[in-house]
Amino acid sequence: MNKITVHGNLTGKPELRHSRSGVPVATFTIAANRRRLNRQTGNWVDRPAVFHRVVCFNALAENVSASLDKGTPVAVTGEFADDSYKREDGTSIRRIQIEAADVAASLRYATATLTRNQRNTAATPDREDSTEPTAGERETEPTTDATSETDRTGLTLVGSE
Secondary structure, three states: OOEEEEEEEEOOOOEEEEEOOOOEEEEEEEEEEEEEEEOOOOEEEEEEEEEEEEEEEHHHHHHHHHHOOOOOEEEEEEEEEEOOEEOOOOOEEOOEEEEEEEEEEOOOOOEEEOOOOOOOOOOOOOHHHOOOOOHHHHOEEEOOOOOOOOOOOOOEEEEOO
């Protein structure tokens, strides 16, 4: 099984795009900070942060984009996905990203008010129920939709530390 859960803070606002076939795609990066106890001194030592690239599809992508912002502490559950490609000059680029099945704001240092989105029976199915996107769907273009923020409800952070 290829499942992973990562906790960290968003390094920037999630970027919402749409694939050529119209599937919403959100990408963002989280920084997982690491602390270890030095047993010899009894002090906590900060280790370098580890950065994880995350991609979300469909309703999850729209909700993440509407709800989260830079610095938001989150827990992301998903699978590792190979996002390798070749550049026009023939150079191979290899990177691994997390394909999110679920994203949750951490309530450790904040409170939140949740608003359930209304179901749209004409909407595309959730990522888990849909087929794997084609190579063309993985290539995304900037979003140009004029959906108002009142149509997309989600998580509102009330306060944080």
